[in-house]
Amino acid sequence: MKEKAYYIVSKARQILGGTISADQCRDYVLALLFLKSASEYYKSNNSFQQDDNSPALRLLVSERSSFDYLCKELDSPELGRLINMALYELEQVNALVTEGYEINKAIDFESNILGDMNARSIKLRELLLLFQEIRLTNATGQLIDVGDLYNQLLYIFAEEAGKKINNVLTPTEVVSLITKLIDGDRKNACLCDPASGSGTLLVEVGKKMGIRGTELYGQEVNWNLYALTKMNLMLNGFKGATFLWGDSLSNPKLLDHGGLRKFDIVVSVPPFADKWAAEEAYSDFYKRFKYGIPPKSQVTWAYISHILASLRNDGQAVVVVPVGVLFRNTESKIREQIIEHNLLEAVIELPPNLFYGAAISTAILVFRKERMRTQTLFVDARKGYISNKGLCKLSDKMLEQLSNTYKKFLAGEEMGREKKGCSFYIATQDEIRHNKYDLKVIKYVEDKIERKEIDVKVALQRIDELEERLKCIDKQFKDCAWRLRELTKE
The missing domain is CATH 1.20.5 (Single alpha-helices involved in coiled-coils or other helix-helix interfaces)
Structure with missing residues (x-):
């Protein structure tokens, strides 16, 4: 699968040349993969019945939205318009259209960034021929997991773009760790990501929990990423998901009877460096900022406040944050309220340079409402990494160590001895108060040096x-x- 993905990226970059960015190339490639996949699945399953539990990509495909129809029009000077219409019809026929926010408006195949009409048609013809060549079946003729191919392409484009993409894509090992930290045994749970990026975290956690599409929710403010997530959800079988475009802070759209919809599980990697309209928080209709209002230059605690307000009374949230939120003086009052309300369950500091284009240090915060214990687990995993292509990666062994440490803490079991690259400490509320609500992991976990005789x-x-x-x-x-x-x- 990875070889196929690398081949597609390499050929697409050759076809489109150096005039467009890696993320623009990514959008065109993924949209065409979506069109071809929908057509292939429809041809092989055209007798199915529509329902919420249908497997991935069981979409109705009209003639003009089919990949085969586009391939018959390869010599058309209006190829870009035809692809746009194919995307729109595919959404419309399957009742997936959110008026004004269609995929073809975010990913425009008639855009001048592809050149004038003649140059554009030549490039699009070559792209369609490339996807005509790509087989979506295995050696036995069965359709492959296109959702996996889609995510492979996302990660390859992120590697290629490097610093230009930032944290819109959560590294696979961070996604894996989050799936291990959530309460996977909840029945009929509702899952949400209010800042979904490209949708990889939402999709993988949804798969792990066995969540149906109708129980999965998300929102994304970036229009292009909104389109990518929309396709990602459908390719992975979450056709019934509720996924909306907009800013979760200034315009939350996941509502229930006029208030915020409540969820069992919320996972998120909010933007690391965005500003936000802090002045609007003083009159927030949803009363999300009762623990304090973060400064307008620091958006992370604003997202956390929104997430906590979106949790059910027994809900759990797992959020990836830059480590600055753990100790900055401007947010100390918020941290104080979070601790005094007994909401913070664990702080896991990760190695630096895990994210594409973001060399900053990050941590995972686990929140839970209605906790019985008043202690907080602090874990130092900064040294538990392997290097790969200039990035730090968490090994499978380290993922298991972190997961086991957290689960033993939850169960109140004997924690055992510290493992190499992973130190921990269980802090009381009094200890955190003594440290003036500074949540830096090194305040609680000693940096022990292995001593040899x-x-x-x-x-x-x-x-x-x-x-x-x-x-x-x-x-x-x-x-x-x-x-x-x-x-x-x-």
Whole structure:
């Protein structure tokens, strides 16, 4: 699957050239994959009945929204318009249209960034031929997991773009860790991500929990990412998901009888560096900022406040944050309220440089309402990484260690000894108060150095050997210096 994804990216970049960015190329590639996949699945399953539990991509496909129809129009000078119409019809026929926010308005195949009409049609023709060549079946003729291919493409484009994409894509190992931290055994749970980015976290947690599409919710403010998530959800079988465009802070749309809709589980990686309209929080209709109002230059605690207000009384939230939110003075009052209301269950500091284009340090915060325990687990995983292509990665072993540590803490079990690369401490509310609500992990977890017993006799013998070696080197140096002086006399 990964080889197929790399091939698609390589060929698409050749076709589109260097005139468009990696994320723009990504959008066009994923939209065409979506169109082809819908057509392939429809052709092989055209007798199915529509229902909420249908497998991935069981979409009705009209003639003009089919990939085969587009391939018959390869020589049309209006190829861009035809692709836009195919995307629109696919949404319309399947009642997926949110008026004014269609995929083809976010990903425009008639855009001038592809060149004039003639140049644009040539490029789009080559892209369609590329996808005509790509097989979506395996050796036995069965359709492949297109959702997996879609996510592989997302990660490859993120690698290629590097600093240009930032944290719109959550690294696979961070997604994996979050899925291990959530309460996966909840029945009929509702899941939400109020800042979904490209949708990978929402999709993977939804899969892990076995959530039906009708129980999955999300919102995204970036129009292009909204379109990507919409396709991602459908490709992975979440056709019935409620996913809306807009800013969750200034215009929350996931509502119930005029108030915020409540969820069992909320997962999110909010934007790391965005500003927000803090002045509007003083008159917030939904009363989300009762723990305090973050400064307008620091958006993370605003998202956390929204998330906590969106949790049911026994709900759990897992949020990835930059470590600055743990100790900045401007947000100390908010942290104080969070601790005094017994909402923070765990702080897990991660290695730096995990995210594409974001070399900052991050942490995972786990929140839970109606907690029985008043202690908070602090885990230092900063050293538990392996390097890969300039990025830090959490190993599978480290993921298991972190997951087991958290689960033992929840169960009140014996925590055992600290593992290499993963230290922990269970802090009381009084200890956190003593530290003035500073949540830096190193305030609670000592940075222990592994000490080895030293054989003194062996060490002294080694010192003697090194001293003798040093004398020899010194003598050789003096001999060379003498010869050099003699040569200069001549």
